[in-house]
Amino acid sequence: MPGSPLTFYSTAQDRMIKPVVSTISKGGYLQGNVNGRLPSLGNKEPPGQEKVQLKRKVTLLRGVSIIIGTIIGAGIFISPKGVLQNTGSVGMSLTIWTVCGVLSLFGALSYAELGTTIKKSGGHYTYILEVFGPLPAFVRVWVELLIIRPAATAVISLAFGRYILEPFFIQCEIPELAIKLITAVGITVVMVLNSMSVSWSARIQIFLTFCKLTAILIIIVPGVMQLIKGQTQNFKDAFSGRDSSITRLPLAFYYGMYAYAGWFYLNFVTEEVENPEKTIPLAICISMAIVTIGYVLTNVAYFTTINAEELLLSNAVAVTFSERLLGNFSLAVPIFVALSCFGSMNGGVFAVSRLFYVASREGHLPEILSMIHVRKHTPLPAVIVLHPLTMIMLFSGDLDSLLNFLSFARWLFIGLAVAGLIYLRYKCPDMHRPFKVPLFIPALFSFTCLFMVALSLYSDPFSTGIGFVITLTGVPAYYLFIIWDKKPRWFRIMSEKITRTLQIILEVVPEEDKL
Numbered sequence: 001m002p003g004s005p006l007t008f009y010s011t012a013q014d015r016m017i018k019p020v021v022s023t024i025s026k027g028g029y030l031q032g033n034v035n036g037r038l039p040s041l042g043n044k045e046p047p048g049q050e051k052v053q054l055k056r057k058v059t060l061l062r063g064v065s066i067i068i069g070t071i072i073g074a075g076i077f078i079s080p081k082g083v084l085q086n087t088g089s090v091g092m093s094l095t096i097w098t099v100c101g102v103l104s105l106f107g108a109l110s111y112a113e114l115g116t117t118i119k120k121s122g123g124h125y126t127y128i129l130e131v132f133g134p135l136p137a138f139v140r141v142w143v144e145l146l147i148i149r150p151a152a153t154a155v156i157s158l159a160f161g162r163y164i165l166e167p168f169f170i171q172c173e174i175p176e177l178a179i180k181l182i183t184a185v186g187i188t189v190v191m192v193l194n195s196m197s198v199s200w201s202a203r204i205q206i207f208l209t210f211c212k213l214t215a216i217l218i219i220i221v222p223g224v225m226q227l228i229k230g231q232t233q234n235f236k237d238a239f240s241g242r243d244s245s246i247t248r249l250p251l252a253f254y255y256g257m258y259a260y261a262g263w264f265y266l267n268f269v270t271e272e273v274e275n276p277e278k279t280i281p282l283a284i285c286i287s288m289a290i291v292t293i294g295y296v297l298t299n300v301a302y303f304t305t306i307n308a309e310e311l312l313l314s315n316a317v318a319v320t321f322s323e324r325l326l327g328n329f330s331l332a333v334p335i336f337v338a339l340s341c342f343g344s345m346n347g348g349v350f351a352v353s354r355l356f357y358v359a360s361r362e363g364h365l366p367e368i369l370s371m372i373h374v375r376k377h378t379p380l381p382a383v384i385v386l387h388p389l390t391m392i393m394l395f396s397g398d399l400d401s402l403l404n405f406l407s408f409a410r411w412l413f414i415g416l417a418v419a420g421l422i423y424l425r426y427k428c429p430d431m432h433r434p435f436k437v438p439l440f441i442p443a444l445f446s447f448t449c450l451f452m453v454a455l456s457l458y459s460d461p462f463s464t465g466i467g468f469v470i471t472l473t474g475v476p477a478y479y480l481f482i483i484w485d486k487k488p489r490w491f492r493i494m495s496e497k498i499t500r501t502l503q504i505i506l507e508v509v510p511e512e513d514k515l
Contacts, residue, residue, distance in 0.1 A: 063283035070262035073344030082255035091238030100256030101292030122358035131420030139474030160341035208343030215336035223301020415449030
């Protein structure tokens with residue numbers, strides 16, 4: 001395709017043997033003619049300077065902290081209400097929590113194979129790009145950048161803002177403006193931290209992960225003591241209760257899977273993982289075992305003290321539980337929950353910024369997003385691009401409804417990525433696979449994801465339909481911004497000048513170029 005702005009590959013295997021390069025020709029809208037170094041430095045290269053690139057600084061401990069630290073946010077402290085509401089009984093809600101844990105493990109194991117086979121960062125986006133081509137990959141990153149990630153970050157950040165202020169407003173309602181202002185501060189701190197240092201971001205993530213596990217233990221230990229004392233009345237006739245239609249089960253799964261969401265984030269930073277062939281599978285297995293056991297025991301602990309009706313009336317299940325059993329120490333629980341949310345914010349920004357970085361490197365986002373700070377070696381533009389978008393989401397609209405509209409899109413693309421693993425098994429059987437899972441695992445997981453998406457169309461066609469329409473806007477955007485290469489000359493020149501100006505202001509250059 002001479003003159004086309006994209007390079008296409010005939011098969012997935014062809015893509016595997018190609019080096020990672022931009023697929024947009026120089027001078028296009030997304031990829032300008034940038035010389036690879038700060039424009040103000042000229043063409044001379046000082047000797048002895050190390051290459052500007054992302055370093056492999058993610059060890060096994062840091063990998064585990066990214067997964068656990070991102071999974072355990074506000075979900076386990078809030079979502080039990082949503083799961084119970086859509087299942088109708090204590091026994092079925094505990095079953096859903098267990099099943100969601102097993103399904104998440106299956107998905108994580110499938111991603112472990114994908115991550116050790118396709119050793120590129122980017123997670124879902126990269127796997128869809130390699131298997132299904134550039135259009136669905138672009139649609140995925142389009143929705144992620146413009147709506148899903150800013151809205152998801154704003155939601156978890158609002159939980160942080162609410163819980164961090166909880167001890168100061170015991171006797172009255174917390175003002176919404178105060179929550180949003182402290183939330184804005186928290187978002188800014190996370191963005192600055194991830195812009196300044198990969199090492200410090202990882203160290204803080206490890207600390208916050210221990211805080212999360214402490215918060216879980218604060219709930220589990222008193223719950224186990226209650227069981228020892230014989231407080232099992234809420235488990236009698238566990239599967240009896242109010243009737244719940246099978247069409248509501250997808251919503252229960254959404255709540256459960258939302259609480260487990262985050263197991264895929266280590267695959268977003270594959271290129272920064274030390275010895276990824278061993279680290280990624282081991283980190284995933286350790287993390288999912290800890291989280292699944294912790295989540296199920298936490299829910300059991302809740303029901304030792306709170307019955308089903310009381311749990312449905314509670315806006316913060318963990319706080320209600322701690323107030324009944326922990327006395328004055330219950331004031332510490334909101335702080336631990338806030339730190340847990342902060343850890344999810346930090347881990348999410350750290351990982352998703354690499355998705356935008358890789359998408360830019362592949363030519364699907366503006367070139368500036370694939371550049372790295374010359375001294376700090378962080379993908380600075382890919383991190384800070386989330387800040388204004390998240391702030392817009394924070395101070396406008398109903399975020400929960402927006403996430404409900406687009407929750408189906410997340411699981412649709414994750415299901416497609418895992419289905420791609422099955423495709424690669426048959427299309428490229430000789431590919432090097434250091435870690436290999438039985439085929440029934442990705443088959444069951446991808447089927448479950450696609451079944452949930454289909455059933456959500458039946459149970460909530462309005463919200464799912466809106467999400468589907470929003471997702472489809474990525475198709476014309478792809479042809480407008482990527483395929484169409486006859487844009488006016490003034491437009492290309494303006495794009496190039498903007499890129500050069502941002503390079504100077506942010507002090508960033510493309511990866512692997514010397515100063």
